[in-house]
Amino acid sequence: MIHIPDLKQLAALVKELEDQTIVCMRCGLCQSVCPVFAETGRESDVARGKLALLDGLAREMLRQPAQAGQRLNKCLLCGSCAANCPSGVNVLEIFMKARAILAAYQGLPAAKRLILEKMLAHPRAFDRILEWGARFQNLVSRPVSKTLGTSCARVASPLIGNRHFVPLAPQPFHKQLASLDTEKGASGLKAAFFPGCLLDKFFPHVARDVVDVLTHHGVGIWMPPGQGCCGIPAVSAGDMATFEKLAMHNIDLLEEKETDYLVTACATCTATLKEVWPAMLGNLPADYQDRARALAAKTIDIHQLLVDHVGVAPPPEEGEPTVTVSYHDPCHLKKSLGVHQQPRELIAASPGYRLVEMTGADKCCGMGGSFNLQYYEISCSIGALKKRASRPPGPLW
Ligand code: SF4
Ligand code: SF4
Structure with a gap:
């Protein structure tokens, strides 16, 4: 269903987007670091392709709003492209503004509206709903990995399929x-x-x-x-x-x-x-x-x-380290905020711990919030690459 948005706000956002996307010089350097592009090989999945789409956003929204939304949503918002962009294009901000424009124009899908507008927007009600969820989650899910602490659906479910997920804590x-x-x-x-x-x-x-x-x-x-x-x-x-x-x-x-x-x-x-x-x-x-x-x-x-x-x-005085650990750089911490040295320094400052760097410590894990729900297979493939890259030689893993 097409909603009639607040036209003044929408026009202001479109103008802001035009000013920001124009900075992209289409060099394609973002391609080599985009985890989604590495999986799909499609230009429309990388920042350059999405920015090209935004060039004609107003026209595209009128012609094919659903397709424009799909292209924009197929993104982890990991920030790898922005961190690697020589022109300093603020890709994440641009994508979020574009999604806001599309949501204002098209309206949100019913499920998202229910979760965001009716639950998340009301912190006390959201807390209570998830407290009840924690109490009854074992009726619909079962633990599958003690090491990872993940669960799966108890019976075949079209919504969650064979996904592994972290269950709610018994007490928040x-x-x-x-x-x-x-x-x-x-x-x-x-x-x-x-x-x-x-x-x-x-x-x-x-x-x-x-x-x-x-x-x-x-x-x-x-x-x-x-x-x-x-x-x-x-x-x-x-x-x-x-x-x-x-x-x-x-x-x-x-x-x-x-x-x-x-x-x-x-x-x-x-x-x-x-x-x-x-x-x-x-x-x-x-x-x-x-x-x-x-x-x-x-x-x-x-x-x-x-x-x-x-x-x-x-x-x-440091004793001989007895525990060996590795460290994964979360995308938003390293690529958005530039924090990567301090976690390593804290490990070094902890007596008994030895840090072994994994290959590709700052490669995206593939989770990407709701991206994982919408594109579970791509998310798993990116996660599997991370898992393989995170095995250093030796007896640790
Ligand atoms: S790296 Fe930056 S300037 Fe180059 S195509 Fe990607 S977003 Fe545009
Ligand atoms: S934010 Fe990440 S997934 Fe999205 S286009 Fe940039 S590199 Fe690709």
Whole structure:
């Protein structure tokens, strides 16, 4: 169904897109680093092909909106192309704006509308729905890998097929620790903590570890109750209303107390708060835009905070390392934010740990949020390449 969008906003977005896409000189350097292109070999799947499409976006939307949407959505938003672009084309911002234009023009598919507008946009209701989901998930899914902690559907399901997925944690982090307000310690710093949906609902032990590590290093923590999603699933789908609503909700909460930093331990949340909020909240009142920019400036990845500002360093006397680990660079941390040295320095600073670099440490894992749901086979192939590349010689794996 074609929706009648807010024409003024739409025209402004199209104009912004035209100004940004014109920077692409069609050199094709993005081709060699695009994980989707490596799988499909199709020009329309790489940044250059998508940018060429956007050149005639208004015409293309009128002629074939569904096809234009498909081409735009077949992208992990990994940022490999932008990181490798000699012209500095802001590919991710362009793709998100284009998706917003298409969503405004076409409307969102019913399933996405249900999840984004009716669930994600309402943090308390979303929490409750997933709490019920965690309680009853074993009726429809069964654990399949103890090592990876993944599950599969119990019976053949057209929706999830034979996919492996990480189940919801039995108890989300916000139920274990609803809020926190601790004093600055030896570091002299205080940070607001934004766990984000993944840590809260799937990996609460990581959120607990963040609290323990910050406390151990004398960083005071402000964690307001009732936080919502950072908004990346909404803005990636082009649902600007949900994205803006979530951003305003979180800005109001996170600003309540004065802190030195806003710390996150999820690369995608960090990149969203730091890069996507300032770029994509142009429709909010000026006051909210200023506050979003102020929070973005304070947002920092936990490794970067610990190494660059707390000064975590190796202990003076090191024993023989007994645990060997490798490290995967999350796309949004390295390619969007340039953070790659600090996680390695933290491993080096941990007594007993030895880092072995894998081949292609910064190659995309293929997950890409909802890309994994829509293009599961391509996602698996990219993941399999990563798995093969991550096996160093020797007895470790
Ligand atoms: S690398 Fe940059 S300038 Fe070259 S084709 Fe890709 S997006 Fe355009
Ligand atoms: S963001 Fe990643 S998947 Fe999308 S076009 Fe760029 S390199 Fe390819």
